[in-house]
Amino acid sequence: MKLGWQRVAASILLALLFIGGFRPMFLRLLVSRRSLMRPGPLSGLDTRPLREHADATPPELLAFFQRIRSETRRGDTVGLAFQPPFNGFGYVYWRASYMLSGRTVKFPGETDADVIAYWPEGKIERRP
């Protein structure tokens, strides 16, 4: 057949497209979410989506952010005095910015703010 090799090649490539593009995870998730329960990187740095793993940020820290939110007002500035591994201009800084939306979260190291939050002490100090 004149087009014989093309048909064979096209069939193989279509099959490869199927196999190569298929994500069994979506079907697996309908039955069990166990694969998602392994904690992801604490630093939030990953080339894969973080949702493929459980949230690695400690729940106590998330509850602390909620406390800061409830004890501050819109427009307040908040300084973070966090100990490693949560200090610096990293994942937790951005997470704090999100959870404290409406307030200005100062850059790490800046303490010129209305409120200073200390972690792991869990202390919230309002400046006069």
Next chain:
Amino acid sequence: MIAVLAALILLTLAGCALTRLIDRDLRDAAFFGSAIFIGCGYAAFMMFFLTVVHVEWSRTVVMIGLLAPIALLALDRRRGQARLPVLHPIDVLVVLLVLGHAVFATWAPMYEWDWFGIWGLKGRVFFDARGIDWRFVQTNISHPDYPPLVPLLVDLPSVLRRSWEDRWVGLIFTALCAAFLLIVRGTLREEFDSDLIASIGTLAIASPALNLWVGLAEGPVMAFGCAGLLLVRRGLARPSNASLHLGAILLGLSAWCKNEGTALIGVTVIAMLIVSGRRVWRLWPAAAIAGAWMVTRSVYRLHTDFLQGNVFDRVLFHLKQFGYVLHALIVYAPDLRLFWIAAFLTLILFARQAWMRERFLTIAILLQSSLLAGQALATAADIRAHIEFAWNRLPHQIGPALGYLCVVLLIPLIREARSESDRRPARPDLPARTPSPTAPTT
């Protein structure tokens, strides 16, 4: 969850009414897919407009805005366009994959870095302010130039439920991916006149189209952009300009998701100039919609960090380390590698068929792929780190369209070889498959 589902139902109904006005020939799956896109675009623009006229977002105002176009459905006497598509047994597998994605998108609240740093942060600030807070956008270091469609969309359910929602909002991301798959299913059905082949083709690209980066604009820019390309391709095969206009609107909306959407409009124009230059101006809705964001950006002076400093020098500097860059691109290649290999092998082995039959899609996809790879050269950050953390995301923005191109190239080859009689046109209103519907018409 109820607020997100209500938002999705309302915006789809609004989208149904508006899509009817744009393209009356669209039917079944492709119609519903387009309706979801148009509804999402309409909802985001409505919220943008409310901010422009200084009306605070509230449940009542947003509900009125969403319900307004639905009145058009009652006035429209023409029925049948929104008929539910017929399911083939293979479609059940696609539905299961979509449901799996919905589980993935909602199993926990969002915690992607870029959700906290860009998309969710803006959405939450806008929700707190009950409108777009331009001062925040201008002063925050978190990519002020990024378009607002995704933050506005994630705000919609929160406004309806009157409190912030960051878990079930993942369903919006699933809905956009599913809308793209509906357009794939519908257009393949039109093309091959077979539910079996259309469902096989849709299944082949379902997983790459169900974007894993939930909470980021990757999924929305992929869905709007790839769907826009498919509808422009469909429009090129028809004397009516309706599908071209609809495709152009979706491309314009992709520019409101992420800057890559603007680039996609550019490559679509180039591909269209090569394939059918005299109809290129029919893409005006894309330029108008993207232009509205450009004007907004310049009014508020929202700078692009990517274009800060001397871009040309950075590109030259990185080009001098081309081997190093190429090595990083290979090491950090996107996942689904067999899919990418099969796709590019298809384009290499069947380059003649791609050029003769699918010139528009081939040019647009190759140009956009080159831009996605090449943009790393302009980065102001360390190029290896840039590639490491971006290169697994960016190619997926065009991957589903590439998969679609392979499907429409490979399936006819398999069918043609089986029977010469299969060369008849799929539908009487379409030209014969050889030469291609997207072959040059000028």
